[in-house]
Amino acid sequence: MKDIQNRNDIDLLMRDFYGRLLNDPAISYVFTDVAKIDLEHHLPTIGDFWEQNLLHTGNYKNNVLQIHQQLHQKEKLSPELFEIWLDHFYIAIDANFGGKNSEKAKTRALSIATIMKIKMQ
Ligand code: HEM
Incomplete structure (x- = not known):
């Protein structure tokens, strides 16, 4: 399986990941009913975030922790929601990619989710 190598790969991964999140009623309500995201506007932003994290390019400048703290209010x-989020993230990666950047994405997601989970008790 090929690794995550460019922005196109990230966009493909994010579309797959959000398909899984939005199809799972245990978590989809946060996106559809609480934040009421516009997917076509949201996907490029999270693409920027992961492009920066994995490929060190991209232009993500927001405070991701603060955005989730506002959501949490x-x-x-x-903690269960973070587990569900991570499960879908791992499954989306493993279904499409494999290699160094794919593992890096999973490790990075786990560490950010762990920090968020601790801050949101
Ligand atoms: C319980 C788990 C999570 C839920 C329910 C969740 C939900 C959301 C929602 C609803 C938004 C849109 C917020 C808005 O536009 O008002 C958002 C944005 C975002 N989330 Fe999460 N999230 C979770 C965990 C994570 C984790 C662990 C990461 C990173 C590893 C992450 C990365 C992002 C990014 C990059 C954005 C875009 C923020 C921006 O607009 O700059 N999320 N999330």
């Missing part, structure tokens, strides 16, 4: 982001 509207609707509790429980």
Whole structure:
């Protein structure tokens, strides 16, 4: 399986990942009912975030922790929600990619999710 190598790969991965999140009623309500995201606007932003994290290019400048803290004030982001989020993230990666950057994405997601989870108790 090929590794995550460019922005196109990241965009493909994010579309697959969000397909999984939005099809799971255990977590989809946070996106559809609480944050009411516009997917076509949101996908390029998270693409920027992962491009920066994995390929060191891209132009992500927002405070991702603060954005989730604000979300958590509207609707509790429980430890269980983080587990569900991570499960879908891992499954989306493993279904499409394999290699160094794919492992890096999973490790990075786990460490950020762990920090968020601790801050949102
Ligand atoms: C319980 C788990 C999570 C839920 C329910 C969740 C949900 C959301 C929602 C609803 C938004 C849109 C916020 C808005 O536009 O108002 C968002 C944005 C985002 N999330 Fe998460 N998230 C979770 C965990 C994570 C984790 C662990 C990461 C990173 C590893 C992450 C990365 C991002 C990024 C990059 C954005 C875009 C923020 C921006 O607009 O700059 N999320 N998330």
